Amino acid sequence: MPAHTPADRNLVRIGKERVESVSATDFPGHHPGESHHWDLDHFRSNLRVQVNSLSPTALEFDLVGVDASVANALRRIVIAEVPTVAVENVYVWNNTSIIQDEVLAQRLGLIPLAIHPRKLDMKKTPDEPPTDLNTVVFSLIARCERRKDVKKGETDPHKIWSGVEVLSSNLSFSSRGGQDELFGDRPPKPAIDDILVAKMRGGQEIVAELHCVKGIGKDHAKWSPVATASYRLLPTIDILADIPPELHSKFEACFPPGVIEQRGGRLVVANARRDTVSREVLRHPEFEDKVKLGRVRDHFIFSVESAGQYRPEELVPEAIDVLLAKIRMVRECARALL
Structure with missing residues (x-):
């Protein structure tokens, strides 16, 4: 019983x-x-x-x-294990802000990007050269300059200088090869526009080039599609x-x-x-x-809370597709042993 x-x-x-x-x-x-x-x-x-x-x-x-x-x-x-696209390499041409280059690169790497992963191929090795099929390039040009006709005694940085805050919206997609046709009317962009990257004061600037590749959160949290x-x-x-x-x-x-x-x-x-x-x-x-x-x-x-790369309703079907691919691989391996 x-x-x-x-x-x-x-x-x-x-x-x-x-x-x-x-x-x-x-x-x-x-x-x-x-x-x-x-x-x-x-x-x-x-x-x-x-x-x-x-x-x-x-x-x-x-x-x-x-x-x-x-x-x-x-x-x-x-x-x-649901793939996304994130910043992998940051080439800093000039950075006169108070944020060190390596800290700036880390902050840029964690910005979620609205890029459909199926549009890109995953690099087979880290040393594989970048192409328009496996890499998306963004440029970052941000300068802080004094505004004209600032009132005497003004203390608000936003009224004294322009470009005080460097936001994720400052990232600009730089098309390579056939990417204009590949992405069509939905060009790559940050999933959230108001993420603060750095703060600057008069005369400071950041000029950098960002290379983004496809990956999974198991390798680094920046590729995780969920908060x-x-x-x-x-x-x-x-x-x-x-x-x-x-x-x-x-x-x-x-x-x-x-x-x-x-x-x-x-x-x-x-x-x-x-x-x-x-x-x-x-x-x-x-x-x-x-x-x-x-x-x-x-x-x-x-x-499930999306980080912005996917719509929330897309995440679980994507996870099921990954799970099914794992099951198929196990089945093929088992058949090979028979």
């Missing part, structure tokens, strides 16, 4: 000082004495993807019916017994706003999704054996 009902075994129980009912089988989703053979129709019936919110920079969606290994593979691929990519399991809250009226406010305060509500003189779970599972309610002896906390083992709430 199974130790837990199917409903219970799909929950990770949250105790006062430990997490209970974690995966304890050698193969997730399999239990001794039961048949859990792979069935495509069964997998399809349990799999569900639901988009909860979408903005120009962020996406939140639910992924239901998969093991944590699959969800974590998607998360890691989004962070480290954050994380998931959490859907919380569950079971109120096992009525809470005395005099303790309603205290019980409700143990959870974030909107999780617990009073309805008809009783406390009910209004929205367990908002719970952060802080376990605050388990600290109070008066609530002992009155509430049970948990998380749904196969219900993942994903949050």
Whole structure:
């Protein structure tokens, strides 16, 4: 006989000082004495993807019916293996600002670029010469000069000098070869225009040439297409017994706003999704054996925030393409061994 009902075994129980009912089988989703053979129709019936919110920079969606290994593979691929284009080499022709050349190069390298990676080839080796098929070139020319007719006693740098701030919008695309035709009406540019690169004062200037190549975040964080990519399991809250009226406010305060509500003189779970599972309610002896906390083992709430190279809704499909390519490679290697 199974130790837990199917409903219970799909929950990770949250105790006062430990997490209970974690995966304890050698193969997730399999239990001794039961048949859990792979069935495509069964997998399809349990799999569900639901988009909860979408903005120009962020996406939140639910992924239901998969093991944590699959969800974590998607998360890691989004962070480290979805290719983007970033600044790799900076040729500084002149820099009289207070920022050292190497610091300036690092700041420029971290600017996200709105360049579709499929438009470029990835260099096979770091020493491969640049071409219009594997490299995008930007020029940076920024000068700080005194404005005319500045009032006597003026102290605001922006009113005294022009070009006080060097922003990512100062980067200018320099087309090479057939890149005008390659990129068409969407020429390469910084994904965000107001990133501060440096501050200057009168007479200072920065003149540089930037070479950008295709890469992945596993090699350097500048190629990562996301600011954050994380998931959490859907919380569950079971109120096992009525809470005395005099303790309603205290019980409700143990959870974030909107999780617990009073309805008809009783406390009910209004929205367990908002719970952060802080376990605050388990600290109070008066609530002992009155509430049970948990998380749904196969219900993942994903949050993905794009750094600007991709639209948020494009990131997960790109990660799935990378995962499928890995699976094909493993399959080909396995066949070669037979």
